[in-house]
Structure formats: structure tokens, C-alpha cells
Amino acid sequence: MTAVVEMRDITMAFGTNQVLKGIDLDLEPGKVTALLGANGAGKSTLIKVLSGVHNNYGGTVLIDGAAVHLDHPTTAQSYGIEAVHQKIADGVVPGLSVAENFLFEDIVNNRISRTASMRSILPRSKEVASILSLDWPDDVMRSDIFELPIADQQLLLLARSLVHEPRLLILDEPTSALSDSEAQRLFTVIRRLRDEGVAILYVSHRLQEIDAIGDRLIVLRDGVIRSDHPQPFDWADALHQMLGEAEATSDDDRGEQRGTDDVLCLSGVQLLDESVPFDISFRSGEVAGVFGLLGSGGSELALGMFGADPFVGGEMTLNRKPFAPKAPADAIAQDVYMVPEDRVAGTIIKNWSIAHTSTFPFLRDVSRFAVMNWRAEDKVGSSVIDEFDVVAQSPHDPVISLSGGNQQKVVVGRWLRMNPTVMILNEPFQGVDVGARRDLANKAREVAAAGSAVIVMSTDLGEIMQVSDRVIVLADGDLRHDAYLSETSREEILSKLTEVE
Amino acid sequence: MSKNEQATDAQLPEAKHHIDFRNLVVRYGFIAVTVFFFVFFYATIPAFRLSTTMLSMLKFTSVVAIAGLGVTITMVVGGLDLSVGSIAGMSVTVAAMTMVIYGQQGSVAIVAVLIAGALIGAFNAFLIVILKIPDLLATLATMFLVQGLKLIPVEGQSVSSGLILRDGSVAPGKFTEGFLQINRGTIGAVSYPVIIFAVLTLATWFFLSRTKWGRIMYAIGSNPEAARLAGARVGRYKALAYMISGVFAAIAGLILSSRIGQGDISAGSSLLLDAVAVALVGTSVLGANKPNALGTALGAILIGILLTGTTMMNFPFYWQDVVKGLVLLVALILSYTLSDKKQRHVEAVPT
Numbered sequence: 001m002t003a004v005v006e007m008r009d010i011t012m013a014f015g016t017n018q019v020l021k022g023i024d025l026d027l028e029p030g031k032v033t034a035l036l037g038a039n040g041a042g043k044s045t046l047i048k049v050l051s052g053v054h055n056n057y058g059g060t061v062l063i064d065g066a067a068v069h070l071d072h073p074t075t076a077q078s079y080g081i082e083a084v085h086q087k088i089a090d091g092v093v094p095g096l097s098v099a100e101n102f103l104f105e106d107i108v109n110n111r112i113s114r115t116a117s118m119r120s121i122l123p124r125s126k127e128v129a130s131i132l133s134l135d136w137p138d139d140v141m142r143s144d145i146f147e148l149p150i151a152d153q154q155l156l157l158l159a160r161s162l163v164h165e166p167r168l169l170i171l172d173e174p175t176s177a178l179s180d181s182e183a184q185r186l187f188t189v190i191r192r193l194r195d196e197g198v199a200i201l202y203v204s205h206r207l208q209e210i211d212a213i214g215d216r217l218i219v220l221r222d223g224v225i226r227s228d229h230p231q232p233f234d235w236a237d238a239l240h241q242m243l244g245e246a247e248a249t250s251d252d253d254r255g256e257q258r259g260t261d262d263v264l265c266l267s268g269v270q271l272l273d274e275s276v277p278f279d280i281s282f283r284s285g286e287v288a289g290v291f292g293l294l295g296s297g298g299s300e301l302a303l304g305m306f307g308a309d310p311f312v313g314g315e316m317t318l319n320r321k322p323f324a325p326k327a328p329a330d331a332i333a334q335d336v337y338m339v340p341e342d343r344v345a346g347t348i349i350k351n352w353s354i355a356h357t358s359t360f361p362f363l364r365d366v367s368r369f370a371v372m373n374w375r376a377e378d379k380v381g382s383s384v385i386d387e388f389d390v391v392a393q394s395p396h397d398p399v400i401s402l403s404g405g406n407q408q409k410v411v412v413g414r415w416l417r418m419n420p421t422v423m424i425l426n427e428p429f430q431g432v433d434v435g436a437r438r439d440l441a442n443k444a445r446e447v448a449a450a451g452s453a454v455i456v457m458s459t460d461l462g463e464i465m466q467v468s469d470r471v472i473v474l475a476d477g478d479l480r481h482d483a484y485l486s487e488t489s490r491e492e493i494l495s496k497l498t499e500v501e
Numbered sequence: 502m503s504k505n506e507q508a509t510d511a512q513l514p515e516a517k518h519h520i521d522f523r524n525l526v527v528r529y530g531f532i533a534v535t536v537f538f539f540v541f542f543y544a545t546i547p548a549f550r551l552s553t554t555m556l557s558m559l560k561f562t563s564v565v566a567i568a569g570l571g572v573t574i575t576m577v578v579g580g581l582d583l584s585v586g587s588i589a590g591m592s593v594t595v596a597a598m599t600m601v602i603y604g605q606q607g608s609v610a611i612v613a614v615l616i617a618g619a620l621i622g623a624f625n626a627f628l629i630v631i632l633k634i635p636d637l638l639a640t641l642a643t644m645f646l647v648q649g650l651k652l653i654p655v656e657g658q659s660v661s662s663g664l665i666l667r668d669g670s671v672a673p674g675k676f677t678e679g680f681l682q683i684n685r686g687t688i689g690a691v692s693y694p695v696i697i698f699a700v701l702t703l704a705t706w707f708f709l710s711r712t713k714w715g716r717i718m719y720a721i722g723s724n725p726e727a728a729r730l731a732g733a734r735v736g737r738y739k740a741l742a743y744m745i746s747g748v749f750a751a752i753a754g755l756i757l758s759s760r761i762g763q764g765d766i767s768a769g770s771s772l773l774l775d776a777v778a779v780a781l782v783g784t785s786v787l788g789a790n791k792p793n794a795l796g797t798a799l800g801a802i803l804i805g806i807l808l809t810g811t812t813m814m815n816f817p818f819y820w821q822d823v824v825k826g827l828v829l830l831v832a833l834i835l836s837y838t839l840s841d842k843k844q845r846h847v848e849a850v851p852t
Contacts, residue, residue, distance in 0.1 A: 308730060332732040340730050347730065349723045360720060361731040363713035370712045 003028050004063065004167045004199045005050070005081070011058035012045050012223075019045045021223040022059070027168055032190065032200045034214030036207075036242055039294065039459060042223040043203055047170055050201070051083040052076030063167075080167035084157050088177055091157040092145045099125035099141040101156055105163070118142055132159040132189055151182030158189065168199045175209060176295065180274060187213050205294045206476070207235065207498050239494040243461045256486050257445070257469045259283025263453040264305065264323070264336070264422050269314030271297035271304070275477025277314060282422065287444055287454040289468025291461055291493065297477035298457040299341055302426040305455075306338035307331040318421070332361060335421035339412050339428055341457075347411045348399060355381025355395035358414045388413040389439055405436025412440055416447050423447060426457045441467040461493065473497065527840045528788035531832065535803045542810035549813055556690060558809045559802070563698035564589070564753045564760075566801035568776035569783070570705045571749030576780055576792035577709060578742040579722035580629065580636030584643040585750035586773030588621050590766075591651040592754025597660035597764025600680060604673040607680030614751045614758075621647060622747020626740035640743075644773070652766060660764030676762050683759035694756045698798070701749065705794035718742060719791065750776075778829050779804060785835040804828055 003026035012020040019042045027033055037043045049057045055071035062068070063079045070076045076083075085091065092101055099118065102125040106112040112121060122141060129136060132155055145153065154174060161169065171190070175183040190213060194200055204210055210217060210233075217229040219241040226241035262281040270277040275297060282288055292298045303309035305316065307325025316323040318334055325331040328338070340346030349357065358381045359366045366376040381395025388409040392402060399407055412428055425444065429437045444467060448454040458464050464471060471488060473481035473496045481488070481496040542549040568585045575582040592614040599610040621643065628639035658664070662675035686693045709715035720728040721735050729735050753776075757768055782803070783796030807824045 306730075327734065328730050329732040329734050338730070345724070345726060347727050349720050349727055351723075352720075356716070360716070363716060367713045370714060372711055372713055372716065 002065070006062040006065075007050075007059065008062065009059040010046070010049060010061070012042075012049060012054055012056075019223050020049070020057070023220075023223075023225060025218065025225065027199045027201060029167065029197045029199045030194055031215045032194050032202050032213050034210040034217045035201060035203045035220060036205075036210060036217060036238065037220035038242055040222075041220040041242075043220055044172070045223075046220070047083060047172055047201070047203065050076065050081055050168070050170060052081070077164060080164065081170070082161040082164065082166035082168070083170040083172065084154075084161050084174060086173040086176060088150060088153050088157065091160075092153050094145065096145055097142055098136070098145055098148055098156065101145050102128040102141075102160060104160065128159055128163055129156075131162045134159060149182075151178050151185060154178060154182075154186065155189065158186075162193070166198060168201065169193065170201045170203075172203045173205070174202075175204065175206065183209065207239075207293075208476075211235075211498075235498040236491065236494060239497060240490075243494070256484060257286045257449055258484065259286035259448075259453065259469075261285070263319060265317045265320075266305070267315050267317075269301075269304070269316075270312040270477070271300040271474070272477030273312060275312075276479075278479040280472065280479060280482065282453045282455055284421075284451050284453045285448060286469040287448045287456060287467055288470045288472055289464035290455060290457045290472045290474060291459075291464045292457075292474035293459055293497070295476075296459075296474040298459070298474055299426060300477070301474070302338055302341075302424050302455075302457050305331070305422070305424055306336065308338070308340075335418070336424070337361075337415040337418070337420045337422070338424040339415060339426060341426040341430070343404075343407060343411060343431070348407070350400070351398055353381065353396045354385060354390065354392055354399055354402075354410055357399045357410055358384045358395070361414060362418060384410055384413040384417065387417060388443060403433070403436075404431040405433045408432050409436060409440065412443070416443055419450070420447065420452045420454075422453045422455065424455045424457070427459070428456060429458065429460070429463050437463070437466075461490065465490070523839055524788075527785075527790075527835055530835055530839075531782075531786045531799070531803075534831065535799065535806065538803070538806055538810060542806065542813070546810065546813045549810060552690070554809065556692065556695065558805045559695045559698065560692050562801050562805035563694040564757050565772065565775045565779055565804075566698050566798055567701055567756070568750050568753040568772055569779035569797045569801055570701055570794055571746035571753075572776050572780040573783060573792045573794060573797045574705065574709070574718070574742045574749075575636070575746045576784075577715075577718045577722050578739050579725060580739065580742065581640065581777065582625065582743060582746040582750075583637060583640040583773060583777075584621065584625060584647060585746060585753070585776050586769050586771070587644045587647040587651075588618050588747055588750035588769075589754035589757055589772050590769030591621075591647050592618060592751045593758040593761065593768040594651045594655060594660065594764045594766060596680070596755060596758040597676070598654065600676055601660050601662055601664060601672045601674045601764065602666070607677040610677075610680060611755060614755055615748055618747040618749075618751025618754070619744050620747070622744035623740070625743040625747065629743065630736040630739050655764065655766070657766065659766050662763075676759075681759055681762060683756060685759075697752065697756065701752070702794055702798040709794055714738070714741075722792075775804075775825070778825055782829055782832040785832040785840075788835075788840060790836050790840050800828075800832070 005027045007023050007025045010020055010023040011018070023046060035043055045054065048054050050070065052070040052073040052075050060067050061070055068079060093104055096104070097118065099121055100107060103112055103121055122138065125141060134155060148156065154177070174186060178186065190200060202210070202213060214233070215231055217233045217238055218225055219227045219238050221242060221244060227238060229238055261284045263284045264282040267279045268277045290298050290301060300309070300311070304311040306328055307330050308328050318336065323334065325336070355377050359377050366373050366380060378395050384390065385392055385395060390402070390406045390409045392406065399410055402410070408428060412425065415423060428440055432440065444454050444456065456464065456467050465485065468485060470484050471481065471493060472479065473493055475497050480499060481493060548554060568589055571585055572582050595614050595617050596610040599605045599613045600607065625640050625643050628634045628643065629636050662672065664672040666672055683693055688696060709718065717728065717733045718738050721733060721738055725735055753772065754769060761768055779800040780792060780797050782800030784790060784792050786796035786799050789796055804825055807828065808821055811820055811824055
């Protein structure tokens with residue numbers, strides 16, 4: 001079968017950062033090609049090249065064997081390439097009715113008057129809806145778009161992109177906002193389109209979904225296609241290719257620390273709306289690594305234990321006493337600390353110095369009757385710089401002037417230096433260079449050795465295996481695996497990810 | 502300003518090499534403009550040179566400045582209090598009712614006004630923190646409510662001594678001499694309103710830049726989520742800010758009331774815009790690019806100088822708003838167009 005779209009040696013760089021390093025991929029009609037890759041593998045960049053968003057890519061795209069240049073989204077559309085992006089809210093137009101949303105493109109292009117009556121546009125909007133056999137009654141078509149269930153909004157966007165009878169349909173994480181049953185509805189539609197001969201490029205982090213809907217699986221890592229699998233997929237190999245080799249660490253001979261005291265105990269904790277409640281205990285004196293792909297519930301676990309965002313359900317005890325923090329301040333008062341996933345949005349205060357940032361959670365220690373003692377504050381800033389090897393001139397340097405790794409050392413260091421009872425680090429190595437990553441991992445291990453319960457969340461198995469004594473695997477909010485590193489293996493951990501109870 | 506504060510506001514290391522003209526303008530432009538006009542008026546208007554001119558300028562500026570300090574605190578936590586004008590206006594009516602209709606002492610009136618201001622601040626906090634209404638909209642609603650509600654007990658009338666009450670009797674009280682002293686009294690040559698203005702400016706400055714509470718408030722205004730995740734009780738600090746703002750507006754209202762000497766129902770109607778303007782102007786002083794107490798006070802004084810000067814040069818009254826508008830515009834250009842602090846933040850965001 002001849003491919004609809006052929007990519008030949010596609011490259012794409014942002015400054016010095018080479019994101020796509022020569023992609024060769026044929027997309028065939030009547031096939032769902034699933035694309036899998038960790039964060040930063042280059043998936044979104046590849047999609048954007050195909051949908052005409054990045055016009056300065058290298059290499060050639062052939063459509064029906066003829067070379068074309070995709071320099072604009074409308075060019076891509078004219079060649080029959082349609083993309084439905086991840087965020088539904090970016091696609092639907094608030095303030096318009098369902099019917100108007102179906103016809104939004106016509107309205108923008110003035111093919112339909114902005115003031116056209118609902119009655120006059122209903123027939124045409126129903127035509128668009130009928131592409132997906134969406135037989136919605138008139139009152140639904142007349143209602144505001146936000147009264148429509150989220151899954152139906154997703155179907156509406158899909159129908160709208162099918163008006164031009166695309167030859168290649170790109171779906172980027174289309175189920176991320178959908179429940180299981182809603183996703184099933186979407187799959188029925190995708191299978192139908194496939195059988196009608198549309199080429200589909202399906203991007204997702206949900207392995208079960210890919211297994212169910214994909215005809216072919218492409219694994220992308222660091223801008224290169226690592227493997228290409230036909231059905232049935234060899235998941236062990238695919239995950240291995242996606243996540244990379246275990247990184248050779250300089251401290252492979254580090255001893256395993258096993259904790260003895262259960263410090264923070266969770267019982268019946270439910271992370272996601274449709275996930276299974278579980279019990280787990282975190283122990284002092286060890287680093288527990290929580291591994292899971294995007295959307296597996298790791299962030300929910302971190303935020304719940306810190307009182308920042310309540311669990312769907314469940315209870316906790318801290319040192320055998322009930323622990324129910326209603327706000328981060330309550331958790332901090334009991335020496336339970338967390339470094340959030342998103343450093344810029346979650347920790348950085350614009351224009352603040354290293355000293356200000358370091359002392360912020362513990363201002364009581366650097367003030368007397370609430371009056372700030374700036375000398376004491378500078379001392380704390382200097383000690384964070386010294387203890388965590390932050391590359392900076394002085395504690396007065398603005399944190400945002402530091403590199404990502406040094407910023408992270410400051411925002412992790414400000415908590416680690418306070419002898420936490422429980423220290424939660426959510427994705428502490430994101431945007432952090434290798435050297436800083438090793439320093440931070442060593443510090444986390446030191447703090448655990450000194451008696452803290454340290455919990456590290458990551459979507460990168462290499463990082464987890466580098467820093468942890470114990471590995472906990474989450475998938476779709478469920479607890480899949482919990483074992484000491486010496487008693488499990490990379491293969492076992494990966495097999496737990498794809499396992500379906 | 503201490504070593505520490507300067508360091509926070511200093512340029513990034515890589516930018517240090519070219520401290521350019523633009524930077525000088527952003528940092529000292531506002532002060533230069535103030536000094537320029539002061540010298541200009543001093544040189545051209547003989548009456549401007551009298552020390553009494555300066556003191557009376559400061560005196561009439563104090564009301565706007567004090568209300569502006571309250572607005573400044575709400576701006577620090579990332580909000581904006583639009584109800585300060587109507588709180589000050591209500592204070593005038595409450596003071597008049599307490600003394601004229603209920604025949605109470607001036608001290609009782611003062612306490613009543615301050616409590617009323619704090620309560621309205623608490624109501625704003627309730628709308629914003631508990632009911633989650635955006636700051637601007639919540640305080641806009643409060644503004645209308647307070648403006649209207651204050652007229653109900655006085656049936657839409659201004660309250661002055663000799664007022665005929667509904668039962669036909671004459672209101673028993675009057676503005677007490679003590680209460681009128683708030684505006685008239687002096688220590689040496691300096692009148693009480695100027696002293697209150699100076700004390701509140703220093704107190705607000707100390708609170709915002711020297712205490713941990715001020716530190717936390719700035720953090721909340723800059724990145725509320727980061728503040729929350731570092732353990733700040735965001736709601737409580739926002740509530741505190743709006744209550745302080747309410748009390749400051751009430752103090753401004755007390756001075757206004759003592760100046761007018763009767764419960765004028767239209768008092769304070771122009772105060773809101775002036776107070777917000779001086780707080781906004783204050784953000785550009787010394788290139789701070791954040792709301793701050795000294796900036797607000799200086800902003801109020803600059804506008805005071807300009808109004809005094811232009812009035813003395815016989816500009817018609819309607820030039821006053823043009824002057825205020827121009828000052829605000831210059832300040833906004835300093836903060837938004839010329840300052841590189843915003844840019845810097847975006848550049849530093851790692852990708």
C-alpha cells in the first residue's frame with residue numbers, strides 16, 4: 001500500500017537544541033499509527049511540522065509521492081492533513097452555540113454571516129455532525145457549547161476536522177480529558193475512519209489505549225525513531241526503547257538504605273476518579289521512587305500528601321497520628337515538605353534573590369517579632385549556596401538569573417536543610433543538567449540517611465533507579481508495584497506498567 | 502534603602518555592564534520630574550516659596566495619600582480596592598450621624614468610623630477569599646453598596662447640626678470641637694493630617710518592606726500558587742490587606758469629615774480615582790516596579806505640587822484632571838514600556 005504522507009530525514013532545531021534528528025516515517029492509509037515517547041522526545045514537534053506550524057524544518061515531506069513544503073497550517077490542510085490538538089478548550093469557541101461551533105470555520109471565513117439565524121444554519125451544522133453520525137436533537141444544537149459533555153466536545157472537534165475529508169488525521173492525546181466509556185466511543189469513531197481509508201497518527205501516553213487502537217507502534221526518543229512495531233506489540237521492547245538504557249551512574253555501588261519506621265501511612269487512598277484505592281507506607285531512612293508515565297497519578301499523590309489538593313478519597317497518618325492537612329501550611333507545620341513539579345509556576349517569585357527564596361517558607365527563623373533580620377537571611381542564603389554547591393556570586397543574586405539546575409538546588413535546598421520528616425520531590429530533575437541531578441540525588445539520599453522519609457516522583461525510570469532505594473509503580477492512578485530496588489528489575493518494573501488486572 | 506533591598510532590585514549580572522540611559526530614566530525619572538516641577542514653580546511663582554504653601558499642599562494631599570496607601574496594600578497582594586472612595590464617603594456620614602444625630606463625643610465617632618471601615622474591608626475579604634469573586638468586581642459591588650447604603654439612615658440628606666429629624670425634633674448634637682481639631686490642630690507648624698500622613702506612610706513602609714508579613718504579601722501578589730505551596734495562608738493575608746485598606750480609607754474619611762465639618766453625602770466621590778492613581782504612580786518610583794508605600798506617598802506629593810503650582814499659575818480648574826492623567830501616563834510608561842523587569846522574567850523562564 002502506498003503511503004499518504006512520507007517523511008524523509010525530517011529535522012528541527014530550536015536554537016542549538018536539536019529536537020528532531022532525522023525522522024523517516026511513512027503513514028499509510030487505513031492504518032492507525034501510534035506514536036509513543038517520553039516528555040521531550042519530540043512528539044509535539046513532529047506533529048507541528050506535519051500540521052504546518054513549524055515552517056523551518058529540514059528534510060522533505062512527500063504527499064502521494066510529491067515533495068511539498070508545509071509552511072502554514074492552511075497549506076497542510078490543503079494537502080489533507082488535519083490535526084486535533086490535546087486541549088479541547090483550545091478548539092471549541094466559548095459563547096457560541098453547538099451548531100455555530102460545528103460551522104466555526106465557515107463563520108470565520110464569512111461563508112456564513114455572523115448574524116445568520118439559528119434556523120438557517122441548523123441544516124448545515126447537522127450535515128457536519130452527520131459525518132460522525134452525531135444525531136443530536138435541535139435543542140442540543142442550539143445550546144451553549146459548554147453545556148455539551150466534554151467527550152461530545154471532543155467529537156465535535158473531530159467532526160469539524162473531518163469536513164475537509166482529510167487523508168491524514170493527527171490525534172494528540174485525544175482521550176486525556178475523557179472517561180473510559182467516553183474514550184470507547186471515540187475509539188469506535190477512529191476505527192470507522194480507519195476502515196474508510198484515513199491514515200491516522202495517534203499520540204498517547206496511555207499504553208492500554210495504544211494496544212487497543214494501534215495497528216503499528218512507533219517509539220520516539222531524543223528526536224530519533226527508536227523502534228517500529230507491528231501488532232501484537234512487543235511492549236517490553238517498546239518501553240525499553242522509550243525510556244532508554246539505565247544510565248551508568250557513578251555511584252552504582254551505593255548501598256541500599258532500608259527504612260524501618262513507617263512514618264507516613266496512606267490507607268484507602270484514591271488518586272484519580274476511576275482508579276482503585278490502595279494502602280502504602282513511606283518509611284524514614286529511605287528514598288522511595290514513585291514511577292509512572294504522564295497522568296499516572298504521581299502528581300495527585302504528591303499534592304494530596306502535602307495538603308495542596310485533596311485526594312479523591314482516603315486517609316493518612318503521620319507518626320501514627322491522624323494527618324489531614326487542609327493546606328500546605330498545615331503539612332509544613334508538621335515538617336512534611338514538597339517541591340512542586342513546575343518550578344517556575346510553583347516556586348519562583350519574580351525578582352527574588354536566593355536569600356529571599358531560601359528563607360521564604362521559614363520566615364519565623366529569620367525574623368524577630370515579625371521584623372526581618374536581613375543578616376540572618378543572607379546567612380541562610382549563603383548556607384544554601386554552600387551546602388548545595390549553587391553556582392552564584394552572592395545570596396543577593398536573583399534566582400531567575402541562575403541556570404535551571406542551580407534554581408532547582410535552591411528550591412530543593414531550602415526544604416532539605418530543615419530536616420524534613422517527609423520530603424516529597426515531584427519531578428526534581430526536570431530541566432536540570434546531569435551534574436546538578438547527581439548532586440540533588442546525593443543530597444536527597446543524605447537527608448534520607450539522616451532519618452527523613454524521602455519520596456521522589458518521576459516519569460523517567462532512569463532517574464528513579466538512580467536515586468531510589470525502593471520503587472513504587474503507578475499506572476492510571478493504580479498501585480502496580482512496590483519493591484526494593486535490589487529485589488526488582490527494570491524488566492519487572494516495565495512489565496508492571498503494561499499489566500492489566 | 503538598605504544593602505539587601507538594593508541587591509534584590511539590582512540588575513542581573515549580565516546586564517550590569519551596560520547600565521544605560523533607559524535604566525537611569527526608569528530609576529530616577531520620577532524623582533527628576535518631581536524635582537524639576539518643584540524648582541520650576543519655586544523659581545516662577547513667588548507664593549509657591551512660602552512654607553505655608555508647602556504645608557497646606559501636604560495637608561490637602563494627605564486624604565488622597567492615605568487612601569492611596571490602603572490601595573497600595575491591596576495591590577501588593579495582587580488585588581485592587583475600588584471601594585476606598587465610598588468607604589471614605591461613608592465615614593463622613595457615619596461621623597456626622599454619631600455626633601449630630603446621636604449626640605456622641607468625637608472620640609466615639611472616630612471609633613465608629615474605624616470599625617465601619619474595618620467591617621467593610623472584612624466584607625470585601627469575604628467576597629474575594631470565601632466567595633472567590635475577582636478583586637476588582639467584588640470591590641466594585643461593595644463600592645455601590647456602601648455608596649447607597651449610607652444614604653438609607655439619613656434618607657439621602659447631608660447631616661449637619663440643626664437637622665430636623667423625622668419626628669420633628671432637632672438633632673441634638675454637633676461636630677465636636679475635638680473632632681474638628683483632627684483637621685485644624687497642629688504640632689508646631691505641621692498640621693495633624695500631615696502628621697497622620699507621615700506616620701501612616703512610615704508604618705506602611707515598615708510593614709511592607711521590613712516585616713515577614715509584608716514579605717509574604719509581596720509573594721502572594723507576585724505568584725499566589727508559589728506562596729501557597731511555600732506555606733503562606735493566602736486567604737488570610739488577602740483578608741488582612743482589605744481590612745487595612747478599609748481602615749485607611751476610614752482614616753482618610755475622618756480627616757475629610759473634620760475638614761468639611763458636616764455630613765456631606767457627596768464627600769469622597771472623587772477620591773477613588775485619585776487614590777488608585779497615586780498608588781499606580783507609586784509603583785514607578787525608583788524603578789521599584791511594584792506597589793510600595795514611599796512611592797505612593799511621593800506620587801501623591803508630586804500630584805499635590807503640580808495641582809498647587811498650576812492653580813497658582815491660574816490654570817483653570819479643569820486642567821487638574823489633565824495634570825493627573827499626564828502624571829499617571831508618564832508613570833505607566835516608566836513601569837511598562839521602559840522598565841525591563843517584566844521582560845527579564847519571561848527571558849529567564851527555562852524551556
